[in-house]
Amino acid sequence: MNLVKRTINLKTTVKNSIERHPVSVLGIDYKVKIVYKNIKITELDVENRMIKISLPNRYKKMNNKEILDLAIDKMYEQIAKVEIERAMEKTRIMVGFAPEEYEIKKMKTLGKCQNNKITIHPEIVKYNRKVIDYVVLHQYCHLKHKNHTKAFFKMLEKYLPDYKKCEEILLNI
Ligand SMILES: [Zn+2]
Structure with a gap:
């Protein structure tokens, strides 16, 4: 039976x-x-x-x-809450400063920095942690340098020497 x-x-x-x-x-x-x-x-x-x-x-x-x-x-939103918090904290300790606030929100780009506020797209968690950290660091660099100037990339390179690899991953998808 x-x-x-x-x-x-x-x-x-x-x-x-x-x-x-x-x-x-x-x-x-x-x-x-x-x-x-x-x-x-x-x-x-x-x-x-x-x-x-x-x-x-x-x-x-x-x-x-x-x-x-x-x-x-x-599911992406739930993972993003944990992962972006982790990347924010890691980057804050590394560079020694932080944005006034940050938000996880769907938008046209993966990351945005405006008026001392960083916004990250939740679907960034599709990528590996190195890419997530890169996108967060990229926005932190915008807190100091508004545009993609030489100084901006110099700062990016200082904290992530192979940042170009991460850019390539994002461009190829
Ligand atoms: Zn940028």
């Missing part, structure tokens, strides 16, 4: 799961697996190289692209 039940459950699980394009987190590609479960709200788990998104059964017949994009967005 138990065995029969288990077989049926297995079949159901396979039938109800769909695959999605890989999602990059801190420079590592994760497969995304979607499963439908008897739950009320969407759940997201990260295990090994897999992001598992569980959706309530009632979503089964719907086009779930938007819901999935939202779940991934939320």
Whole structure:
């Protein structure tokens, strides 16, 4: 009896799961697996190289692209809070000063520095930590040098001698 039940459950699980394009987190590609479960709200788990998104059964017949994009967005935001805080603190200690405030916000660019305030795009956490640190340092340099002058790049190079490698990674994607 138990065995029969288990077989049926297995079949159901396979039938109800769909695959999605890989999602990059801190420079590592994760497969995304979607499963439908008897739950009320969407759940997201990260295990090994897999992001598992569980959706309530009632979503089964719907086009779930938007819901999935939202779940991934939320995940990026949560990781960004921790990662950007880490990079901000690391850079503050390294350069010896800090912006008046910083914000994590979606915008056209990955980073912005305006009126002593640094803004970082949450999706920066798609890239590895070195690139995240570069984008944060880049904005810190703008606190001292508004434009991309020689002095700006000199400061960037002082704290991150191979910053050009990070720029290349960002340009190539
Ligand atoms: Zn810049």
